Amino acid sequence: MVEALIWLGTLVFAATGALKGVEKGFDLLGVLVLATVTAVGGGSIRDVLVGTLPPSALRNEPLLWSVALIGLLVFRFHPRVQALERPIYYLDTLGLGLFAALGAERGLEAGLGPFGVALAGTLSGVGGGVLRDVLSGEVPGILYRAGDLYASAAFLGALVVYALHPHQEEAALFLGALATVLLRVFGRRLGLRLPTPK
Amino acid sequence: MVEALIWLGTLVFAATGALKGVEKGFDLLGVLVLATVTAVGGGSIRDVLVGTLPPSALRNEPLLWSVALIGLLVFRFHPRVQALERPIYYLDTLGLGLFAALGAERGLEAGLGPFGVALAGTLSGVGGGVLRDVLSGEVPGILYRAGDLYASAAFLGALVVYALHPHQEEAALFLGALATVLLRVFGRRLGLRLPTPK
Amino acid sequence: MVEALIWLGTLVFAATGALKGVEKGFDLLGVLVLATVTAVGGGSIRDVLVGTLPPSALRNEPLLWSVALIGLLVFRFHPRVQALERPIYYLDTLGLGLFAALGAERGLEAGLGPFGVALAGTLSGVGGGVLRDVLSGEVPGILYRAGDLYASAAFLGALVVYALHPHQEEAALFLGALATVLLRVFGRRLGLRLPTPK
Numbered sequence: 001m002v003e004a005l006i007w008l009g010t011l012v013f014a015a016t017g018a019l020k021g022v023e024k025g026f027d028l029l030g031v032l033v034l035a036t037v038t039a040v041g042g043g044s045i046r047d048v049l050v051g052t053l054p055p056s057a058l059r060n061e062p063l064l065w066s067v068a069l070i071g072l073l074v075f076r077f078h079p080r081v082q083a084l085e086r087p088i089y090y091l092d093t094l095g096l097g098l099f100a101a102l103g104a105e106r107g108l109e110a111g112l113g114p115f116g117v118a119l120a121g122t123l124s125g126v127g128g129g130v131l132r133d134v135l136s137g138e139v140p141g142i143l144y145r146a147g148d149l150y151a152s153a154a155f156l157g158a159l160v161v162y163a164l165h166p167h168q169e170e171a172a173l174f175l176g177a178l179a180t181v182l183l184r185v186f187g188r189r190l191g192l193r194l195p196t197p198k
Numbered sequence: 199m200v201e202a203l204i205w206l207g208t209l210v211f212a213a214t215g216a217l218k219g220v221e222k223g224f225d226l227l228g229v230l231v232l233a234t235v236t237a238v239g240g241g242s243i244r245d246v247l248v249g250t251l252p253p254s255a256l257r258n259e260p261l262l263w264s265v266a267l268i269g270l271l272v273f274r275f276h277p278r279v280q281a282l283e284r285p286i287y288y289l290d291t292l293g294l295g296l297f298a299a300l301g302a303e304r305g306l307e308a309g310l311g312p313f314g315v316a317l318a319g320t321l322s323g324v325g326g327g328v329l330r331d332v333l334s335g336e337v338p339g340i341l342y343r344a345g346d347l348y349a350s351a352a353f354l355g356a357l358v359v360y361a362l363h364p365h366q367e368e369a370a371l372f373l374g375a376l377a378t379v380l381l382r383v384f385g386r387r388l389g390l391r392l393p394t395p396k
Numbered sequence: 397m398v399e400a401l402i403w404l405g406t407l408v409f410a411a412t413g414a415l416k417g418v419e420k421g422f423d424l425l426g427v428l429v430l431a432t433v434t435a436v437g438g439g440s441i442r443d444v445l446v447g448t449l450p451p452s453a454l455r456n457e458p459l460l461w462s463v464a465l466i467g468l469l470v471f472r473f474h475p476r477v478q479a480l481e482r483p484i485y486y487l488d489t490l491g492l493g494l495f496a497a498l499g500a501e502r503g504l505e506a507g508l509g510p511f512g513v514a515l516a517g518t519l520s521g522v523g524g525g526v527l528r529d530v531l532s533g534e535v536p537g538i539l540y541r542a543g544d545l546y547a548s549a550a551f552l553g554a555l556v557v558y559a560l561h562p563h564q565e566e567a568a569l570f571l572g573a574l575a576t577v578l579l580r581v582f583g584r585r586l587g588l589r590l591p592t593p594k
Contacts, residue, residue: 021539027590029548030539036515044445049242051251053447054506058516061509068511078593110252113259115266119234120256130333135526137535139335143219143228152227194225197276247440249449308450313460317432328531337533341417341426350425392423395474 002173006102007063009095014039014067015081016092017132018074024136028075034132035071036064042127046103046120050110090185093153097180100125100154101173104161114162121158125180126151146194149187153180200371204300205261207293212237212265213279214290215330216272222334226273232330233269234262240325244301244318248308288383291351295378298323298352299371302359312360319356323378324349344392347385351378398569402498403459405491410435410463411477412488413528414470420532424471430528431467432460438523442499442516446506489549489580493573496521496550500557500572501565510558517554521576522547542590545583549576 017038021031040057047055057063074081081088103124107117126142133140142151157180164172186192215236219229238255245253255261272279279286301322305315324340331338340349355378362370384390413434417427436453443451453459470477477484499520503513522538529536538547553576560568582588 022593024535024540025592026539027542027592029590031593033539033547048246048444049252049256054445054508054512058445058508058512061511064511064515075591075593112252112256115259115262116252116256119262134332134530135536135539139222140333143224143231143333144222146225151231194227195273196223196225197220197229197273246444247450247454310450310454311457313457313464314450314454317454317460332530337420338531341422341429341531342420344423349429392425393471394421394423395418395427395471 005098009098010039011070012091012095013128014070015074018071020132020136022078031075032071036067038128038132039067041131042124045127046124050106093181093184096125096154097157097177100157100180101161101176104158108165117162118155118158122151122154125154146196149184153183156183203296207296208237209268210289210293212268213272216269218330218334220276229273230266230269234265236326236330237265239329240322243325244322248304291379291382294323294352295355295375298355298378299359299374302356306363315360316353316356320349320352323352344394347382351381354381401494405494406435407466408487408491409524410466411470414467416528416532418474427471428467432463434524434528435463437527438520441523442520446502489577492521492550493553493576496553496576497557497569497572500554504561513558514551514554518547518550521550542592545580549579552579
């Protein structure tokens with residue numbers, strides 16, 4: 001079940017990376033690179049930081065080939081994929097929540113404290129998107145999109161995992177991911193915004 | 199004593215990162231990300247390269263929370279912090295010297311030779327600032343600010359540590375940091391400039 | 397023999413990095429940083445990912461000093477180096493082929509499958525150039541230069557190494573590098589282009 005959700009999240013991340021490559025007018029290789037980087041970049045940064053080398057994504061052949069396949073499909077049928085904006089928004093949020101919660105678990109296993117665990121979770125969730133943005137020549141969206149609680153939601157979800165994990169591992173994973181999803185989705189509905197400097 | 203100076207250097211780096219985020223008009227999360235990346239990015243790159251995983255900063259909870267607190271304070275009171283340009287310049291130089299010297303020590307412990315040690319020291323000193331600049335969508339200042347001997351000063355300081363460490367460890371650390379500080383500060387006063395291509 | 401070719405490839409990569417720094421108007425330090433990053437960045441990213449820490453380039457003092465020397469020479473004599481466009485193109489292609497094949501070998505040693513090996517090889521070949529472009533404030537050329545089969549050629553060469561390595565190690569290395577070189581050079585001559593989104 002968790003495994004299936006990870007696949008879903010990874011492939012949606014791949015699709016958002018590929019869409020960015022199409023939007024930028026990159027060639028097929030550029031689109032595949034952005035798909036791959038967005039899908040497996042965050043988890044790989046986290047694996048490097050906690051010392052799991054090679055990163056688990058590099059050792060997951062079926063996942064890598066599926067990411068490339070998604071990249072190809074988006075490259076070929078991008079107008080239809082772009083029309084799926086709403087489901088992509090929700091699936092991307094689900095992926096964010098999952099990766100943040102799983103990254104927090106890896107941080108706990110590496111013996112990190114609350115802030116370290118929150119950073120490991122947040123990097124797992126947003127690191128791929130940050131790499132995608134930097135490679136595309138853009139400032140990472142998480143730094144200035146005050147109306148989209150994205151990295152903040154991942155940070156909160158990872159903290160939830162940290163707090164609940166000693167009591168109940170599976171519930172911690174589930175509730176951490178849920179906290180991320182709820183904060184992002186309801187944050188937008190309620191018009192929550194991060195403050196900006198005065 | 200060294201420990202206290204490391205804290206001071208890290209927190210000043212956090213402040214310069216947060217100021218960059220404010221200047222760019224990033225939101226609160228963006229400001230905190232730049233504070234964190236600038237403060238612990240250089241040492242973390244170095245720790246990854248020498249194989250100290252997780253990086254020591256990720257395991258230092260009091261430091262991480264303090265970095266976030268500095269980010270919050272700068273976000274809230276940035277006009278007052280910006281007015282402290284001169285003390286920030288000197289404290290930032292002190293941080294640079296310390297991190298370069300400490301990074302050089304980590305390189306020596308990893309068995310590197312002089313150039314490797316100098317790179318480890320330089321990356322410790324300037325890596326966080328380079329990440330801050332790239333995430334902000336800017337070309338890293340160390341690449342073109344010919345009139346500010348910043349990375350060059352870190353490189354020199356790390357070489358001093360390499361040369362003196364076999365004789366006297368503590369003096370090496372102190373004199374390496376001092377070399378960096380003196381080269382940067384007097385380089386500016388004397389109008390020293392790195393050459394640019396003709 | 398292979399060792400001599402690695403040196404040649406590394407130094408040509410250093411020259412292309414230094415040329416980019418000159419073109420950008422960076423100062424001497426910036427030129428040396430780009431030379432170093434371009435020359436040893438790809439192999440270092442790969443070493444981090446497969447867990448060879450410190451990366452082999454950081455432990456190769458003669459190579460590091462030679463890279464810096466090349467950076468100095470390009471800084472001083474850049475008009476003459478720029479005039480060598482054609483030989484640099486071929487030597488750069490040779491370096492790409494070699495690094496991709498050697499990176500694929502490191503990936504095989506780390507127990508990766510075909511896609512992981514291809515990624516390890518490609519990152520070895522193009523990672524330094526990607527870092528060079530990002531630090532220069534540019535979108536990496538491999539993402540959009542549809543008429544230059546660069547990263548694609550590295551990917552193919554690494555796959556060739558993966559396929560042939562179990563049968564004959566040395567031939568695999570040689571034929572993998574050759575596949576990269578041929579695809580890039582004849583791709584250009586035949587006007588092959590990667591597709592771009594419609």
